[in-house]
Amino acid sequence: xxxxxQDVGLFMPVLLRGLAVTIQLTICALLLSIMxxxxxxxxxxxxFRAVRVFVAMLINVVRGIPIIVQLxxxxxxxxxxxxxxxPFVAGVVGLSVAYSVYQAENFRGGFESVDPxxxxxxxxxxxxxxxxxxxIVMPLGVRTALPSFGNTTIMLLxxxxxxxxxxxxxxxxAGQLLxxxxxxxxxxxxxxxxxxxxxxxxxxxxxxxxxxxxxRR
Amino acid sequence: MITFSGVAKAFGTRAVLxxxxxxxxxxxxxxxxxxxxxGKSTVLRCINxxxxxxxxxIEVDGAPVSAVTLPLVRHKVSMVFQRPNLFPHRTxxxxxxxxxxxxxxxxxxxxxxxxxxxxxxxGMADRASNFPDQLSGGQQQLVGIARAxxxxxxxxxxxxPTSALxxxxxxxxxxVMRTLAExxxxxxxxxxxxxxxxxxxxxxxxxxxGVIVEEGGGRQLLTAPAHDRTRLFLDRVLNPL
Numbered sequence: 001x002x003x004x005x006q007d008v009g010l011f012m013p014v015l016l017r018g019l020a021v022t023i024q025l026t027i028c029a030l031l032l033s034i035m036x037x038x039x040x041x042x043x044x045x046x047x048f049r050a051v052r053v054f055v056a057m058l059i060n061v062v063r064g065i066p067i068i069v070q071l072x073x074x075x076x077x078x079x080x081x082x083x084x085x086x087p088f089v090a091g092v093v094g095l096s097v098a099y100s101v102y103q104a105e106n107f108r109g110g111f112e113s114v115d116p117x118x119x120x121x122x123x124x125x126x127x128x129x130x131x132x133x134x135x136i137v138m139p140l141g142v143r144t145a146l147p148s149f150g151n152t153t154i155m156l157l158x159x160x161x162x163x164x165x166x167x168x169x170x171x172x173x174a175g176q177l178l179x180x181x182x183x184x185x186x187x188x189x190x191x192x193x194x195x196x197x198x199x200x201x202x203x204x205x206x207x208x209x210x211x212x213x214x215x216r217r
Numbered sequence: 218m219i220t221f222s223g224v225a226k227a228f229g230t231r232a233v234l235x236x237x238x239x240x241x242x243x244x245x246x247x248x249x250x251x252x253x254x255x256g257k258s259t260v261l262r263c264i265n266x267x268x269x270x271x272x273x274x275i276e277v278d279g280a281p282v283s284a285v286t287l288p289l290v291r292h293k294v295s296m297v298f299q300r301p302n303l304f305p306h307r308t309x310x311x312x313x314x315x316x317x318x319x320x321x322x323x324x325x326x327x328x329x330x331x332x333x334x335x336x337x338x339x340g341m342a343d344r345a346s347n348f349p350d351q352l353s354g355g356q357q358q359l360v361g362i363a364r365a366x367x368x369x370x371x372x373x374x375x376x377x378p379t380s381a382l383x384x385x386x387x388x389x390x391x392x393v394m395r396t397l398a399e400x401x402x403x404x405x406x407x408x409x410x411x412x413x414x415x416x417x418x419x420x421x422x423x424x425x426x427g428v429i430v431e432e433g434g435g436r437q438l439l440t441a442p443a444h445d446r447t448r449l450f451l452d453r454v455l456n457p458l
Contacts, residue, residue, distance in 0.1 A: 136304060
């Protein structure tokens with residue numbers, strides 16, 4: 001027992017540093033994926049058919065390729081083409097692109113949930129398409145889609161562990177290295193699991209609270 | 218002010234309006250009455266382009282309604298819907314100032330002053346900072362009327378403004394509408410409130426199956442209709458048993 005406590009005291013600083021990288025990675029990828037996702041969602045409503053078809057294809061391609069393969073592509077293949085990214089940047093870019101398509105779907109679902117009668121009310125006030133989008137469809141759509149965004153964030157937090165495969169010393173990678181060097185697999189992986197839970201459970205509770213608030217309105 | 222000449226409109230193969238012609242002069246209150254599905258709402262929706270008519274011309278303030286003139290028409294002619302359709306994420310006052318500030322680009326301070334004056338006029342000034350879901354249906358509709366007035370329209374279209382309200386809330390909305398009528402606002406009203414139409418309307422048009430069957434003075438058409446179909450409709454509505 002005392003050995004276990006000692007191990008925990010020894011491993012925790014390393015794992016917490018890994019968790020810090022995991023959280024940085026998640027936040028950066030979250031923000032970038034939301035921005036990209038919004039771009040896809042807006043382009044998907046373009047009045048030009050070619051743009052809509054392009055976005056639909058892009059979404060299917062990105063969604064159809066495993067995230068780990070996308071990361072490998074960005075980290076190992078892009079350097080051959082002269083694009084050499086640091087592991088962290090490659091991880092952020094890879095996760096952002098991969099997740100942007102889910103964010104786009106979140107936006108689309110939100111936009112489509114907006115009551116068409118409210119859009120008519122905006123139209124009859126003389127609003128143009130852009131003003132309608134900015135003043136009515138976006139704020140209302142994002143509001144209803146908030147729980148989906150929360151769930152996507154939890155998925156992203158967990159999938160950031162895939163970045164361990166391109167040498168980013170995030171939580172999973174830090175733990176792997178510890179486990180390999182100490183053979184204390186049980187202790188290390190239990191701590192990793194607990195740390196992921198400690199980060200995701202507050203998020204999940206936040207999502208639940210949001211859902212309750214939205215259903216009340 | 219609002220003139221229809223030979224307007225027709227079909228949804229797919231179903232004709233909703235056939236050869237509709239009428240004129241509402243400035244300052245007049247005209248009520249459109251008729252059975253459900255007769256095309257009354259479509260008449261209103263064609264005026265501000267929520268629907269496009271297939272043929273004939275609609276003129277607002279002397280200019281034909283088209284894709285080009287539509288933005289201007291919507292600035293000039295406001296609409297009040299059956300369901301109030303207030304923006305749920307904005308306060309009562311913000312709902313009223315949304316059009317003036319963001320569409321007409323008025324200074325927010327001016328728009329707020331005018332908005333508060335309008336809310337006061339409809340008796341909702343003390344609710345200015347509430348959100349729509351904190352109001353009853355009737356109160357929401359009063360705010361909807363204030364929102365329409367905030368655009369300083371030359372005419373207001375009402376699409377069954379009291380049909381979705383609790384019966385005891387209908388009166389407060391109708392009273393505000395009557396005040397507007399007395400002040401000389403041009404109004405085109407689709408309604409099933411026959412008492413209101415009889416008392417307030419300068420003109421009444423009875424529409425059935427996309428055709429204006431009969432038109433006349435409000436009191437005359439509602440108390441002494443010339444047409445059998447009008448008489449039958451009124452009899453059913455006024456004496457449902």
